[in-house]
Amino acid sequence: MNSTMKQTSFSVAAFSVIFGLLVGALIMLVFGYNPISGYIALMSSAVGSMQNIGGVLTQMTPLILTALGFTVASSAGFFNIGLSGQALAGWVGAVWYALSFPNLPAYVMIPSALILGTVLGGIAGAIPGWLRAQFGASEVIVTIMMNYILLYTGNNILQNVMAHGIKESAQTTKQIGANATLQMPWLTQLTQGSSVSAGIVLALVMIVVIWFVMKKTTLGFEIRAVGLNPDSARYAGMPSKRTAVVAMAISGGLAGLAGTIEGLGNYQYFFTQNSSPSIGFDGMAVALLGNGSYLGVLAAAILFSVLKIGGLGMPMSTGVPFELVDIVIASIIFFVGANYLIRIIQKRIHEMDAKAEVTAEHKKQQKSGGQ
C-alpha cells in the first residue's frame, strides 16, 4: 500500500512537471518561438558549461535546505510559510558576525557563523511554533507577519545599526573576508568562476541528517506522531508542545542555514532586500513537488535549478525572452500547487463522501499518510 502511495505521488509530481512544460511550450508557440529548440537550448545551457553547472549547484543549495525545513514542519502538522524570513535572519546574522570578527581563524569563524545563522533561523521558526502550541495562534498568519518583520529588521540593521566600517554603502555591506567564505578556490576555478561553495556539500549532508532524524530517532518519531494524531501523542505521554516547538525550530534552523550559505557562499555579503528572499517560497514548491520524500526533494531541487539556470541561456541562443522562462517555471510551480490543492480537495471530498455514506478505515489511511 505504501509503495502504491509512493507511485501515485510520483506520478502526480511527474504530471505537474509535464503540464508545466507543455504550458510553457504553448506560450512559446503563441509568441512565435520554437518550443523544441527552446527547451533544447535550456537543457544544453544548464549543463553546457562548468560555469552553468556551478550555477545549478549554487541555486540548488538553499532550495534543498528550505525544502527540508518545510518538510519537517509539515510532518509536525505545521505549514511554515516563514522559511523566507527565517533564511533572512540567518543571512543577516552570519554576514554581520563575519564582518565584525575579521581576524578569527577560518576553523573558528566558519563553524561558528554557520551555527549562529542556523540558530537565528531556528529562533525565528520556534516563535510561531510556540505561539501555536501555547495559544493556538495560526502559524500561517504568524509566519507571514514575521516574514515582514524580519525583512524590515534586516534592512534596518544594515542601514542603521551596522558599523560604518563594515559597509560598502548605505545599501550593502563589505565583502566577507577569506576567513568566513564558503567558496573554495579550486571549486571556483573548476566551475569557471561560479559562486558554488562548500554549501552544496552541507545541503547534501543535511538531506541525510534530516532523513535520519525523522525516520530513525525518537525525536523524529515524536514529530511524526504529534503531526499525525496529537491526541494519541498526548495519550502516549509525548511532550506535544515541546515537540511542536522543536520541529518548527529545526524547520527554521534549516532555512537559517540556507540563508547563511547564501550570505557566506553565494553572495559573500548582504544588501538591502526589496522583498523576502524567494528561496523560502521556492523551497516550499520544491518540498511540495518532492512530496515529503527526501530523494524527491533532491530531484525537485535539481529540476528547479536546471530550469532557472538553463533559462538564462535560452534568450541568447533562441531569442526567447527571459520573462517567458519565468512563465514556464511559474506554470510548473502552478501545477505543483494545483496538484497539491487538487489532492487536498480530493481528500476532503473523499472524506465527506466517506463520512456521509460509508467508508472503511484503511481508506482513511491514505489521507496525508505519505512518507
Next chain:
Amino acid sequence: MTELTPVIEMQHITKKFGSFAANDDINLKVQQGEIHALLGENGAGKSTLMNILTGLLQPTSGNILINGQPVTVDSPTKANQLGIGMVHQHFMLVDAFTVTENIVLGSEITRGLSLDTKTAVKRIQALSDQYGLAVDPTAKIADISVGQQQRVEILKTLYRGADILIFDEPTAVLTPQEIEELITIMHNLAKEGKSIILITHKLDEIKAAADTVTVIRAGKSIDAFPVAGVSSQQLADLMVGREVSFKTEKQSAQPKETVLKLDNLTVKDARGVAAVKDLSLEVKSGEIVGIAGIDGNGQTELVQAITGLTPVQSGQVMLNQKDMTNKSPRKIIESGVGHIPEDRLRFGMQTHMTLVENMMLQTYYQAPISHYGVINPEAEDKMANRLSQKFDVRASGIHIVAGSMSGGNQQKAVIARELDRDNDLIIAAQPTRGLDVGAIEYIHQCLIDQRDAGKAVLVVSFELDEILNLSDRIAVINNGKIVGIVDAQSTNKQELGLLMTGMNLDEVKATLNEPTEVNTL
C-alpha cells in the same frame, strides 16, 4: 422449500491485499426481510466483505448479485443507489459539525442556495422518535458521547432510506437497554421488508436478532444455517474452531495495599460542565474494581483525569501514596499506569503509523528500543513480534499500517502494549470492545492474571456481564458520583441496573424487597 431469489448474493468473493487473502472464496446469500448475521473471529474478513458490498473495495474475483441481477459496486455512491447503507464499526463523523449536518452531509435539502436545516432537523427528529434513537440534532459531534455518535451513524443510514442495511458491530457501545431497543428496531425494519446484515461478536445478540447466520473463519465461509435451535456455545465453537468457555475462572481476590486513591475528585468535561463530582474511590493491589454505569455518566472524564489527559478541578489523585494530581501523562505512565483507552482510534493508536511504531508508543525513548535518542530497528521489531505473538495480534505483518488492521486486532495490539509494561495500575476502559468471544476469554484471563500478580486493576465497562465476570468489587457511577459499591459475588444485574439509574443502595434494597412489585415488572 422453493428457493427465493436472494436480495443479495455474493459469489466466490476473494479479496487479496498483496499475497494475503482477507476474503478467500466467500459465499453469502441474504433473503429479503431477513436479518442475517455474519460471525467470525477478529480478522476473519467480515468488514472486508462488507466493504466490498458497499463499494469501498473491489474484489480480486467473484460476483455480486442484487435481486438476481449481477452488479458492479464500484463506489459508495453506487452502493447508495442500489439501496445499500452501512453503519460503520469506526464512526466516520465530522467532529466540528452538528448531528444534523453530519446526517444530511451529501444529501442536503437545499432551498435556493442555502441549506434547509429546519426541514432536515424535523425529519431527523421524526426518525429518532420513531426508532427511539435519542440524540440532540443540534449538538456538535465533538460534544456528544461515543454512544450518541453511534446513534447518529444509524440515523444517517435510515435518513438515506436504504433497503439493505449493514450493521458492523453496532452494539459495541450501546447500553443493554439500548441494545434491546436496537434489536426491536431491526425486527421492525425487517418486517417492513428491509434486509439486514448484522456483524456482531455477541452471540446472544445473534440469538435474539438474527434469522440466519453465516460463519466465516480465516477468510473462508464455513457454513450458513438458521439461528433457531443453535446454542451460543455451538456458535462460538464453530466460529473459533475449538471449544471456548464464557466464564473466566478466578480465585477470590487477595487485596493488599492501596495503589490508586481518589479523594473528592471533580473534573469538568469538554463543555466545562462538571462531569465527575466529588468522587472518591480506592483500588488496591490484587483486586479488580469494576465501574458500572450508563455511557456518559462521567466514566470518560474520570479515566482521563487519572491518566493526566484532562485537568482535575479539585480533589486528589494518589498513586502508591504519591500525589499525581494534574501531573503530565508521561509522569503518570512512568509511575506505573497502563491505560487501555475507550476510544482506541483517537487516543489508543496512531492509525497512520505501523504496528511496530504503535507497539512502542510509550516506550520508544527507553532502552532497549532506543539509545541516546536513536531507535534500534531490531529492538523495536523484536518487541512488536514478541507482543504480537504473546497476545495473538493477527496482522499481515508487523510493518502494516495500524489503521488497516481489523478492529479487534487493533484492540489486541493496544492491550498487548498496555499490559506488557510492568505497571502497578491497569485502567481498562471497554477493554473487549469489538473482540470475538475467544479473544474476550483471553483478555479477561490476562486482566485476572494481572490482578493475581499483585496489580491494581480498574475496569470501566458498559457491559454488566463483563463487569460481573471480572470484578471483585463493583462501583456504580451515576451522574459523576459513585452511588454504591457492592461485592461482585453477592450482587446481580437487577441490583446494578437500579443503581445505574441513580438510586442509592438503601432505595435499591427497599425496591428489591417489595416482592410483588418486582415480580410484576
